[in-house]
Amino acid sequence: MAEVILQGINKNFGETPAVSDLDLVIADGECVVLLGPTGAGKTTTLRLIAGLERPDHGRILIGGYDVAKEAPAGRDVAFVFQQYSLYPHLSVYDNLAFPLRSPARRLDKNEIDRRVREVARMVRIDHKLDNRSTRLSGGEMQRVAIGRALVRRPAIYLMDEPLSSLDAKLRADLRLELKRIQKELGSTLLYVTHDQIEAMTMADRIGILTEGRLAQIGTPREIYSNPANVHVAARLGQPHINLFPANLLPDSKIPAGTQTIGARTEHLDITLGGHVNAHVAWVEHLGDQNHLHIRLGDCKLTTLANPRLPVKPGDPIGLALRNPLYFGADGNRVV
Known part of the structure; x- marks a missing residue:
């Protein structure tokens, strides 16, 4: 795992600013949640760190190295998307093993098997390893998608609303699982959501994004009790302030x-x-x-x-x- 630093990041799509003057430090082993409405710049921030977008200005440092011009494969990040994005023709085992079979990893068969089974137990999908991914429930598919990122052991995990398509009970169960796994692994995690309950229960710190700008960042208690402005105050609390x-x-x-x-x-x-x-x-x-x-x-x-x-x-x-x-x-x- 590694510290991730964003310095003065700007990203425009045409004349529309997506991220503006973003400064953010994610400490090694920390879980930071970006919270904001649709269009706030949350997913764009993840894509900039992953290398799927290039910043117009600013620096992105992972483990002390500026990766702003690096290709995605050279950044040592793992991305969990909102949709499951599994390979339908592969078994659960092969979906989990797929990132480890890349020529860039060069892991032997025994190490791949060990990691796959370890992560499968961690996300509680080990009883489904022989199943095709198309024969899983929505919750099981999302566990596989998360597990496929976990086997990588990257510098940082990037998660883009991975629980948003699940029912309320399953979301509650999986967010607790994710927090447990993150703490067990000591992993660095940047998690994006518009769900204030996910943010409050999972985050070490919450960053409130509005129109591409970081309005405030702090612990869940700090954000809730001492909001910097009306917008931040309205993002947390049920019922709304x-x-x-x-x-x-x-x-x-x-x-x-x-x-x-x-x-x-x-x-x-x-x-x-x-x-x-x-x-x-x-x-x-x-x-x-x-x-x-x-x-x-x-x-x-x-x-x-x-x-x-x-x-x-x-x-x-x-x-x-x-x-x-x-x-x-x-x-x-x-x-």
């Missing part, structure tokens, strides 16, 4: 220059009886918790509530702020 004008709720601690207040669930106190300033518009029952949709003046807010809270649509409630986030007119945090 509530954003409303600064004068909507009384708050004696509002800093000068505040235009917008951001309130997550933990920033809102709900009281029944006494002072009333809002009412319940709708209640979503989710089993262990409720999503409470609240009407406050002309604004709609959403928060989590204990399912035993005795409220129903139309009920009046009191709403107060507790240490919310403050944003200025430019969308940046007001400290």
Whole structure:
């Protein structure tokens, strides 16, 4: 494994900027997740590191070597794509062994067999080694695709939303498997997703991309608790952060220059009886918790509530702020 450094990376497609002034350091053995909407530049960043695209400006260093002009084969990276991309005519064993049979690897048959079986056990597909890849479930095919990257032991693993086509239960299972494997191997991993739960549960650090620029990077807790701006604040949190004008709720601690207040669930106190300033518009029952949709003046807010809270649509409630986030007119945090 190796440290990967991106310095001043720019990439345009025609007149459209895909990545702009990107500086990023991925430490040896670290899992960094790039989070952002479609078109934010996440996949382009992966392709630039892999050598599938060339930067217009900037340097890409892998293990201290500038590889910006190297061909993909010379970069020692492994790429897991969003789709499985397996060879349908080959067995699971041969799909896993395929990268090791390249003339550039020159591994003997026994070493190939050892690595294939070791990785197959790691991704829990060893009972399917003789099956054709077309006779696997979606989850099994994705395990094979991930395993095919793992057998390589490259400087860095690049993963482009590899779980996005799976059902929710399987995604939850596989993201835990991926994190376990990454920690066991001590591997360097750059993972791209638009799913905030994947980012929060898998990342050592999360990088928030917007329109090709890195808006903020930090641990999941730092990004969630101390977002640099409104865009970053809106990327994490379920339900989404509530954003409303600064004068909507009384708050004696509002800093000068505040235009917008951001309130997550933990920033809102709900009281029944006494002072009333809002009412319940709708209640979503989710089993262990409720999503409470609240009407406050002309604004709609959403928060989590204990399912035993005795409220129903139309009920009046009191709403107060507790240490919310403050944003200025430019969308940046007001400290």
